[in-house]
Amino acid sequence: MSKLFRAVIMGPPGSGKGTISERIAQSFGLQHLSSGDFLRENIAANTEAGVLAKTYIEKRLLVPDHVMTRLLLPRLEEMTRHSWILDGFPRTLAQAEALSRACELDVVISLNIPLETLKERLRHRWIHPASGRVYNLCFNPPRVQGVDDISGEPLIQHEDDRPEALVARLRHYKDVAKPVIDLYKAKNILHTFSDTDTDRIWPHISSLLNTKIRTDQSSAQRASTN
Ligand SMILES: Nc1ncnc2c1ncn2[C@@H]1O[C@H](COP(=O)(O)OP(=O)(O)OP(=O)(O)O)[C@@H](O)[C@H]1O
């Protein structure tokens, strides 16, 4: 069997984590695991953790680390036979340390997008709150304006996607993410991509993953034939 591949994608709100994770999932056959989607599934299923998480998400606060790790780590344990890309987790150092104890990561992708670009993107971001599906009126518009393609339900805009709120959100992201980024830098698995366009970043990510996945698989094959 080929070696399994584990990746994490990090970046500020609107940096393209969801968009790029989907491309990675499609191009490389990795499972896209999104902490936001997983929380929404738990909220919809009314699990104990889902009910608890909802109170924080409604206030646009981070869900406490112990709730996140209790939810996410068992999910990852179920995925021992799959390669995956994790989007939205870890967000804090405590989450990153818990993840390190549970599994070994191959690659961490960090997206570094200029503030002006983030402001512009989020100003045009519309969300289907129940599923977390995101649209951008310029980049990936819904088929009918204001309406989710799949459910036909209305789309909303988050108050904190407004440019005025974004600066504070971004500062918070940077403060919380810095020790996580430092940890992955020290482990030598951090790859940072800086640009204004997902389409310009994508070829670099694709070529990194091509190299990493191919190299890992040929060394796994060599190990199994030795
Ligand atoms: N790793 C995590 N730790 C704590 N809370 C989390 C985590 N992942 C998601 N959440 C909670 O779930 C909510 C929804 O997450 P999701 O990633 O879908 O959207 P978001 O925070 O608006 O991110 P972005 O703006 O980067 O797309 C977050 O606002 C946060 O309250």
Ligand SMILES: Nc1nc2c(ncn2[C@H]2C[C@H](O)[C@@H](COP(=O)(O)OP(=O)(O)O)O2)c(=O)[nH]1
């Ligand atoms: N104009 C433009 N919009 C983009 C680009 N890449 C992604 N988007 C859009 C899609 C979303 O509406 C929004 C944020 O992307 P996302 O993938 O939800 O980001 P994230 O919050 O998961 O990090 O920006 C891009 O390259 N250009």
